[in-house]
Amino acid sequence: AQTVTQSQPEMSVQEAETVTLSCTYDTSESDYYLFWYKQPPSRQMILVIRQEAYKQQNATENRFSVNFQKAAKSFSLKISDSQLGDAAMYFCAYRSAMGQGGSEKLVFGKGTKLTVNP
Amino acid sequence: DAGITQSPRHKVTETGTPVTLRCHQTENHRYMYWYRQDPGHGLRLIHYSYGVKDTDKGEVSDGYSVSRSKTEDFLLTLESATSSQTSVYFCATGAGRQETQYFGPGTRLLVL
Numbered sequence: 001a002q003t004v005t006q007s008q009p010e011m012s013v014q015e016a017e018t019v020t021l022s023c024t025y026d027t028s029e030s031d032y033y034l035f036w037y038k039q040p041p042s043r044q045m046i047l048v049i050r051q052e053a054y055k056q057q058n059a060t061e062n063r064f065s066v067n068f069q070k071a072a073k074s075f076s077l078k079i080s081d082s083q084l085g086d087a088a089m090y091f092c093a094y095r096s097a098m099g100q101g102g103s104e105k106l107v108f109g110k111g112t113k114l115t116v117n118p
Numbered sequence: 119d120a121g122i123t124q125s126p127r128h129k130v131t132e133t134g135t136p137v138t139l140r141c142h143q144t145e146n147h148r149y150m151y152w153y154r155q156d157p158g159h160g161l162r163l164i165h166y167s168y169g170v171k172d173t174d175k176g177e178v179s180d181g182y183s184v185s186r187s188k189t190e191d192f193l194l195t196l197e198s199a200t201s202s203q204t205s206v207y208f209c210a211t212g213a214g215r216q217e218t219q220y221f222g223p224g225t226r227l228l229v230l
Contacts, residue, residue: 091160108161
């Protein structure tokens with residue numbers, strides 16, 4: 001079974017600075033998707049970024065980018081020019097692309113709470 | 119995202135009573151999912167649906183049942199609520215099996 005580990009329960013960053021959140025995963029599959037979701041105090045789960053494992057190029061979305069290291073099974077999220085609105089829980093998630101029954105589920109890490117200090 | 123609403127948003131109930139949570143989507147997505155979120159566990163899949171009347175179990179399905187009689191609605195039923203089912207429940211939808219899942223606003227359930 002796949003597992004996702006976020007080793008940093010909490011992180012903090014100064015406004016306008018850069019922060020990197022770590023995520024590692026364990027899988028024997030070669031084809032899969034990785035996601036970062038943001039959960040602000042409103043509890044809404046918001047997709048931040050998505051990475052397909054077959055793509056070598058790291059995904060970026062404005063101030064958010066990932067460092068995807070497939071061999072190391074690492075998928076870190078970098079937030080540049082941090083803003084107060086970035087304060088939230090961030091969840092890393094894995095999803096198989098193998099097309100078998102039950103592969104549709106997202107496997108989540110336990111989350112990293114990010115605090116942004118003014 | 120994806121026009122997903124959940125009702126109710128908050129509910130307090132007593133042990134042993136049945137509870138039904140509703141997820142409604144306006145995006146005509148084929149796939150719908152129910153997750154629960156608990157401290158220290160992240161989100162875990164309860165059940166999912168891959169079409170009208172087509173459902174399957176997730177990793178924490180015991181004590182839950184689901185139904186999907188039309189594309190836009192996915193119901194989660196706790197047959198006899200227990201305190202261990204106190205949680206925040208999220209519905210998610212996806213256009214296809216490999217498509218990104220988008221989440222509803224969540225339902226906070228407290229079982230006394």
